[in-house]
Amino acid sequence: MYASEPPTGEPLPLDLVNTRPLSGGSRTDLLGTPDRLAAWVARQGDRLGEETSRMDEDAEAAGPALAEADLAPVHAVRDHTEAALRALMAGRRPPEAALRGLADAQRAAPAVRAPVWDGTAVVAPPRRTGPLGVRLAALLAESAAALLADPAVARVRECAADDCVLLFLPAHPRRRWCSPTRCGNRVRVARHYRRRKES
Template sequence: MTDLAPPTGEPLALDLINTRPRTQDGPADLLATAEGLRAWLTLQESRLAGALPEGGDAPLTDGDLTAAVRAVHEVRDHAAAAIDRARRGLRPPEDALRGLNRAQRAAPAVRALTWDGTAVTAVARRDGPPGARLAAVLAEAVAELLTDPAVTSVRECAADDCVMLFLPAHPRRRWCSAARCGNRARVARHYRRRRALDSQAAEPDL
């Protein structure tokens, strides 16, 4: 796995876990810094309602994001531990479940009522510092996946050097990305077959 672009498109809980890819230099953390977290939040913006500033809210500062990194890491650690067990039909670690519950309680969602000029509308909002709000939304996404029977269908990419998780829409899917790991696997198979054929052709006739 050499592509460090954050993978997206899986359930939010898996996209969060997948921010720790394996590279040629070893494990990487795409959310290690405020800059990395900001880039990931931009990619996931449409799925983070109630966690990010909206409308006239002040934008997130680098200080906000630096403080949020630790909270996000804690939720990610708990998510990885819980989903790893649940996808195999096993009981998740109790401390992981407690940690996810704690993150949700720290910034519960409230249906904020407003008048838009013609009717009352309700928008999900969360109080608290940005890190707590973000951690709560992410922990809620993890809870949704853990309580979904589909969690037992979550798989790890079949590529030897990849640790990405995905929820297959088709039971024959083997790769986190056909364009990335799937293509690399096909190329590797092609070269192995080619080497085997070349080796056979080079053997002297007896």
């Protein structure tokens, strides 16, 4: 269903989890290479804030911004986020390992607001240190923790299409699909053909 670009537009933790859609009956990793992860980071743009511009600066200074070693910490945060969300969706307590994993990812590259003079004023943007993947994972884990603690997490749903596992946070309580144009249309078309065949 998704050849190469993961869907975006949901809260950041859901967009991260949605980078493993079903394709041909099995889950596909749309962040399986450094290039794919870099493309996803670019698509998320300003949602990743200061860390994205730091990654761009690092790329200009030292070549490719993301390497193979940067994938594991991001994948771990994605797995922990999905485990916690799916447990909550099922009315269960999130696994302790998932919650601890998200906390550990944040501890690996904490955001520090070190005040500096920019020539006209004191500014204190959050800065993280360490490898790019660790910094990105910390930022994503922070976002996941914020969503998990938000009462809105109770509204997170899985797409109602049989062959889709994507998660979304509906703005309207009647929303059933990750995308009305993607899964919604496919389900409606299939339903239409099924009715025609039965009549």
